[in-house]
Amino acid sequence: MTMQPASTEITSRTAAIIQEMKGLEGPLLPILHGIQEEFGHVPKDALPVIAEALNISRAEVHGVVSFYHDYRSHPAGRHVLKLCQAESCQSMGSDAIAAKLKQLLGIGFHETTRDGSVTLEPVYCLGLCACSPAAMLDGEVIGRLDDEKLDEIVAEVLS
Amino acid sequence: MIPRIYIPGDSGALALGAEKVAKAIAGELAERGIEAKIVRNGSRGAYFLEPMVEVATANGRIAYGPVKPSDVKSLFDSGFLTGGHHKRWLGAPDKIPFLAKQTRLTFARCGVTDPLSLESYKKHGGLNGLMNALALTPAAIVAEVTESGLRGRGGAGFPTGIKWKTVLDTAGDRKYIVCNADEGDSGTFADRMIMEGDPFVLIEGMTIAGIATGATKGFVYVRSEYPHAVAAMNKAVEIARKAGVLGASVLGSPHAFDMEIRVGAGAYVCGEETALLDSLEGKRGMVRAKPPLPAHKGLFGKPTVINNVISLASVPVIMDKGAAFYKDFGMGRSRGTIPVQIAGNVKFAGLFEAAFGMTLGEIVDEIGGGTATGRPVKAVQVGGPLGAYFPRALFDTPFDYEAFAAKDGLIGHAGIVVFDDTADMLKQARFAMEFCAIESCGKCTPCRIGSTRGVETIDKLAAGIEPEKNLALVTDLCNTMKFGSLCALGGFTPYPVMSSITHFPDDFKPAPVRVAAE
Numbered sequence: 041m042t043m044q045p046a047s048t049e050i051t052s053r054t055a056a057i058i059q060e061m062k063g064l065e066g067p068l069l070p071i072l073h074g075i076q077e078e079f080g081h082v083p084k085d086a087l088p089v090i091a092e093a094l095n096i097s098r099a100e101v102h103g104v105v106s107f108y109h110d111y112r113s114h115p116a117g118r119h120v121l122k123l124c125q126a127e128s129c130q131s132m133g134s135d136a137i138a139a140k141l142k143q144l145l146g147i148g149f150h151e152t153t154r155d156g157s158v159t160l161e162p163v164y165c166l167g168l169c170a171c172s173p174a175a176m177l178d179g180e181v182i183g184r185l186d187d188e189k190l191d192e193i194v195a196e197v198l199s
Numbered sequence: 200m201i202p203r204i205y206i207p208g209d210s211g212a213l214a215l216g217a218e219k220v221a222k223a224i225a226g227e228l229a230e231r232g233i234e235a236k237i238v239r240n241g242s243r244g245a246y247f248l249e250p251m252v253e254v255a256t257a258n259g260r261i262a263y264g265p266v267k268p269s270d271v272k273s274l275f276d277s278g279f280l281t282g283g284h285h286k287r288w289l290g291a292p293d294k295i296p297f298l299a300k301q302t303r304l305t306f307a308r309c310g311v312t313d314p315l316s317l318e319s320y321k322k323h324g325g326l327n328g329l330m331n332a333l334a335l336t337p338a339a340i341v342a343e344v345t346e347s348g349l350r351g352r353g354g355a356g357f358p359t360g361i362k363w364k365t366v367l368d369t370a371g372d373r374k375y376i377v378c379n380a381d382e383g384d385s386g387t388f389a390d391r392m393i394m395e396g397d398p399f400v401l402i403e404g405m406t407i408a409g410i411a412t413g414a415t416k417g418f419v420y421v422r423s424e425y426p427h428a429v430a431a432m433n434k435a436v437e438i439a440r441k442a443g444v445l446g447a448s449v450l451g452s453p454h455a456f457d458m459e460i461r462v463g464a465g466a467y468v469c470g471e472e473t474a475l476l477d478s479l480e481g482k483r484g485m486v487r488a489k490p491p492l493p494a495h496k497g498l499f500g501k502p503t504v505i506n507n508v509i510s511l512a513s514v515p516v517i518m519d520k521g522a523a524f525y526k527d528f529g530m531g532r533s534r535g536t537i538p539v540q541i542a543g544n545v546k547f548a549g550l551f552e553a554a555f556g557m558t559l560g561e562i563v564d565e566i567g568g569g570t571a572t573g574r575p576v577k578a579v580q581v582g583g584p585l586g587a588y589f590p591r592a593l594f595d596t597p598f599d600y601e602a603f604a605a606k607d608g609l610i611g612h613a614g615i616v617v618f619d620d621t622a623d624m625l626k627q628a629r630f631a632m633e634f635c636a637i638e639s640c641g642k643c644t645p646c647r648i649g650s651t652r653g654v655e656t657i658d659k660l661a662a663g664i665e666p667e668k669n670l671a672l673v674t675d676l677c678n679t680m681k682f683g684s685l686c687a688l689g690g691f692t693p694y695p696v697m698s699s700i701t702h703f704p705d706d707f708k709p710a711p712v713r714v715a716a717e
Contacts, residue, residue, distance in 0.1 A: 068481030
C-alpha cells in the first residue's frame, strides 16, 4: 500500500497549495482539487491548515470535503476505473458489465483490490452516451464496452 | 499544398479509438515520408461513424469512417489523401444524410474547424457577433437576444433576454456571468462537444453577455467528469486572452471581460443553478431558496447571469445574423434550433441540431434508425434522469417546450435515451428514486427523505407486497416531491417514476403475474 506522508509534510505541502490558490475568488474547491492531485486523497491533517488559512471553521471544511463525491478520504488504487451506471449506459447493458467486472476483479463499487492495483467506482454519466456503455480508466475514455474490451481492461489493471 | 488530415480529438471519438488511429496515421506518414498536417478537430456528432477521419482535397473535404487503426495502411494505399476510394469512404461530410438533414447554427463550426485556432474560428464567422455587439448599447444587445426568442437550453426554458435584462437593470459594483457546464444528465453531451470542438464560441457568447449586462468576470463551471473539455476551455481562454478577445479591453473596446474555468467535484445537484453558485463560492452545493433570484443576488451576492453552455453558445450566431434570422426557425414559443442528443440503445447515435418541431418519432425512428439491438423500441427517456419515459403511443409529440410539458414531460437539455423491449420500467423508476437519494443535497425533506422512501416502496411493489396500497403510496409520494421540493432534483424525479407507472402499468404488476405474462 501507498505510504502515508508524515503530518508535518502534509501541512507544508498543503500550505504551499493554499498559497498558490488563495487569491482566487471562492478558492476552496480549487484548493481541494490541488490537494487531492498532490496526495491522491484529501488527508485529514490538511483540513485544519485550510480552515486556518481561509478563516473558516474545520467543520465547514469537513462539510465541503464530505459533500462532494470526488474527494477521497483514503488513497485509491494504482488505477481508478469508473464505470458509467446512468440511464444511457443502462439501456446498453451496463448492469451486466458491472456484474462481470466486479466478478473479474473480486471487488464491489467503491472498493480497491487487496493488492492496491485498482479501485472501482460507479459514475453517473461521462457524456459518452452516443457510445454506451462507457467507462473511464485513469482519465482515458472508453466507449462501447464489450467482453473483449473488459478483458483488456482487467488485464491492464491487474498486470 | 501540404495535405490536411482531420482526426477528431473529441472525447466521444477518443472513446472509440481516435487516438490509436491518429498514431497509426502519423506513423504511416513518417514511414512513407509524406508531409501532412494533422488537425485534431471536434466531432461533427455522427458518433456511429467515429472515429471519422477527413482529408482536405481539391474538391473539398472527404470523410472516411468509422476508421480502425488496421484500416490505416490500406487507406494510404487507396490514396485517401486525395479522396481515393476505400471501404470506409463516406464522401463529402456535409452530404452524409445524418449531417445533411441538420440545421447547424450553434454547432456550425463544431467538427469543421481546429478548436484551438482563433484564426480558423474567425475564418468561419467567429467573432462577428461580438463585433456587432460592441457597436451596440447594452440595452440594444439585450433587446436583440430577447427578440430572438432564445430560451434557456439547460432545461428550464426561461427566456435568456429577460434574465439578462434583470441583471442589466440591477445595480452592482461587480456583476458575473456564470456558465453552467455541469452537464450531468445521462443522454446529453452537447455541452461537452461544443467545449471540446468549438470553445471560442462559448467564450464569445459569455463576453457578449458580459458587455450586455455590465459584468466583467465570467466563470465556466465544468463537471470533473469532463477532463478533455476542461483542458480545451483552459487553452482557449489563454489564447483568447493573448489575442485581446478577453482582458481589460475586449477587442480594443472600453469593455473589460475576463473569465476562469472552474471544475466541479462530482455532485449532480450542482447542475442546479443556485447549488452551482454555492459550489463556486467554495461551499457545499446546497440549493438556495428563491427569491432572491441569482439575477439580483447571485455569485458572492452580486447580480449574476447564469446560463447553460448551449444558451450562451447560441448568442454569437444571433448577434451575427440577427434576431429575425434565428427566430425564423422553430415552432410556437420554442424558437431557433435545438441540438438533440440521440443516445442509448439506438442505431445512429449522435448530436442532431435542427429547428424545434420535429416529432419524437421522427427523431427516434427516422434519424436514430431504431434500436442498436434491432429489437422494438419500448421507451424513450427525454430530458435526462429527471425526464419522463415516453411510450411509442406518444411519438407524435413535437419537440417543443410546451408540447412536452402538455404530455407530462420535459425536453430538458434535449437528450433522449432509447430503450428496447427488454427494459424493465419498474427498475427504471426505482433507479430514478435511487439516483435522487444519492445526489440529493439534503436541504429539503421531500427530496432527501422522499427519494429513500420511494426506493423502499418500489422494492415492496417489486416483491408483490400490498401492490395496490404501495402503488398509491408511490403516487402520493411523487405528488409531495413534485410540489414540496426546493429544486428540480426532488421536484422532477416524479417525472420518470410517474411516466413509467402511467405508460407501462404491466411492469408494475405483482411478480407472479409478470412472470406469467412473459
